[in-house]
Amino acid sequence: MKISSSKIIIESLLLENIEFVFGYPGGAVLHIYDAIFTSKIKHILVRHEQAAVHMADGYSRSSNLTGVVLVTSGPGFTNCITGLATANFDNSSIIILCGQVIKKMIAQNSFQELDNLNLSNSVIKKFYSLNCYYNIQYIISKSFYKNDCFKKGPVVIDFPKDLTSSLNILRNKYPFIKIKKNKNKNIFFINLKYKRPIILIGGGLLKKNYIKLLDVFIKKNKIPFISTFMGLGGFNYRNPYYLGWLGMHGDACVNNIIHYSDIIICLGTRLDDRIINNNEKFSPYSSIIHIDIDLNSISKNIYCEKFFLCDIEFFLKNNFFNKNIKFWWKIIIFFKKFFNKKYENDFFFCKPQQIIELIFIISKGKFFLTTDVGQHQMFAAKYYYFNYKKFISSGGLGTMGFGFPSAIGIKFANKNKKVLLITGEGSFQMMMQELSTCKQYKINIIIVNLNNQSLGMVKQWQELNYNNRFSHSYIYSLPNFKKLINSYNLYSFNFYNIKKFYFFFINLIFVDIFCFINIYINHKENVFPIQIYNQSMCELITFFSIKKYEKKIYFFNS
Known part of the structure; x- marks a missing residue:
């Protein structure tokens, strides 16, 4: 059966169970919009292309589905750059279908023509440019596969206008891709000397079933855990082992707890500058173990003594820590009481x-x-x-x-x-x-x-x-x-x-x-506490510094 290439694009999206496409029409994508008119896909007309990417971002993060955006060439795509950078930093599963001028007009400074690859290369996960209409299904299915099976992030597919109007034979679903399961060769058990452990979880835990696995892991090991800002919502906040979140404006007690810990197990976080504040003064007494599926996230800011490239699910299922840390819990309780200061209520003005x-x-x-x-x-x-x-x-x-x-x-x-x-x-x-x-x-x-x-x-x-x-x-x-x-x-x-x-x-x-x-x-009203720039985690504005207790706390459990 011969159908238009635009129809093939829509059929490929339907085969991926896509219900919504967020976008804004323009000349370079009108063939695709014409195919949408008679399809089952629901197109959401935004008022600005940046908003389309943010909508797809929110859609994806709240549903574990892939958000799809359709925009035209030139300014339509440049308006998406901020949204792409946002999705890239937060690892959101987004695919951008972007129009381009016809093939023979590329690289001739044509109307609404831009080098989309070089414009977006630093803020996306992958870029595909359609060079032949036979590749349409392959490129679309490969884009979804990469977002499903690897680290999530925005993918851009560039469609020259003339390749969306040709006739082509529709192929079968997933004609080129063989899905391979990642095999972990060894089950590893970490057996290190520690007395003040802490588990730090990040946005990488926001996946299906990880919340239950984390609950089981924490209850089994009885190790306290803290969260990054992006990790909020990736666990049961009622868990008695949860202490709070760290960072520039994080909980004062948590910033102190991580400063005095002796081993930090990082799950799905890249340890960025808003967490560590100062590379040299971050958690000076601790060894860092990093578990991530992305090698580029390991030792980016802080050197990790041990790291494991594996899925977090595999780590949570196959590791067990069993040590008595009663003294560490006494220190944690002290910190929780010491930094229990809250804002003062005001029933007349809105705080x-x-x-x-x-x-x-x-x-x-x-x-x-x-x-x-x-x-x-x-x-x-x-x-x-x-x-x-x-x-x-x-x-x-x-x-x-x-x-x-x-x-x-x-x-x-x-x-x-x-x-x-x-x-x-x-x-x-x-x-x-x-x-x-x-x-x-x-x-x-x-x-x-x-x-x-x-x-x-x-x-x-x-x-x-x-x-x-x-x-x-x-x-x-x-x-x-x-x-x-x-x-x-x-x-x-x-x-x-x-x-x-x-x-x-x-x-x-x-x-x-x-x-x-x-x-x-x-x-x-201001946000407090706030870390003092370029200082250690335990030095904060508006809260009494615990710094003078450092030697006592360190030797208390040494």
Whole structure:
């Protein structure tokens, strides 16, 4: 049977069980859009190509499916670069179908022609350029296979326009690819001398069944574990062995615990700069064991004494540690009590910490929660406790504007679940044109805008490091958010009082509507603790430093 190459592209996507394609049409991909018109694939029309990639990102991370994006050549693809970099840092399973000018016009500075390979090479996992219409199914099936069986990340497929209009014989499913299972030759058991162990888990654990395997592993070994920011949601937060998350704005007790540990077992984390702070001063007493499927993630910032290239599932099933660490638990309990300081409640003004805690109490942690980037992101991570795969945020790249489109993508993947976006007025304005997408497709999500009239994280750094010289961190021309949202025939409410917000939110969770809640918060509230730049993990701003106890703690269990 002979059908058009565009039809083959659509049929190949259907064979991969793709339900949604996020995109924006243009001249170079009109043949594909014409094929979509008569197909079973549901195309979601965005208002900006960057939003399409973020939607596919949220869709993928919340469902373990691959997000697919379709954009045109030239500016259509360049608008995707930020989204590609975001997905690459956070290892999201995304495939971009990108238009290109016809083959004979390539490399001639044609209209809307760009070198997509060199533009995107540093922020993607793999790039394919279609050079013959016989390869269509092979390239598409290979792209999905790589995302299913290896480390996840964005893949770009470049389609010259003339190759999407030719006639071609449709081939069978997976005509070229033989799926090979990775064989682990040896089952290894780590037998090292240690007295103060800690397990550090990262975003690599956010896969199917890993939460159950981790629970069994922790209960069997009785070793305390901590999380990176990207690891939040990859475990049961009620686990008694879970201590908190570490990093620049992480828990003070956790940053101290990892500083004094003598062995760190890293599962699915690349140990980036926001975790370690200073390479030379990071956990000076410990040996590091790293388990990852990507060799490039090993010893990138910190030298790892032992590393194992294997799937985390294999490690969790085949390793057992059995040592008495009662003294280590005494130190951990001391740290937990020592750093038990919290914010002070205020029942008249809205404090962001209080808002996040109220949302968690009312929702019981059942919402899919996504955030933009800034102070509100850190408040959400610190005061909302996440169930499995319920937290989605831009960690590696820190992309402002990620939250709103990713929330829409999450809703497409989880139609019957509640989706909550915690954002700030600076981030929301970067992608607020997607309100039109919400209106068109009747996307019902709850948006809580923590409005402090400024770029909060920038302002905090200027306050701490630049002597209160707030250079361009205040926004003096904010829109009337209520009128803006209402102009799309969507619901919006303003709040200045924490009590009124509480009683409103209790009733809101029982109604399925799009709702934008603009809360004016105390603009003086900052995110604490914060690590002192280029110092050890245990040196923090606003918390009493434990540094002077270092020798006592170290020799206590030596």
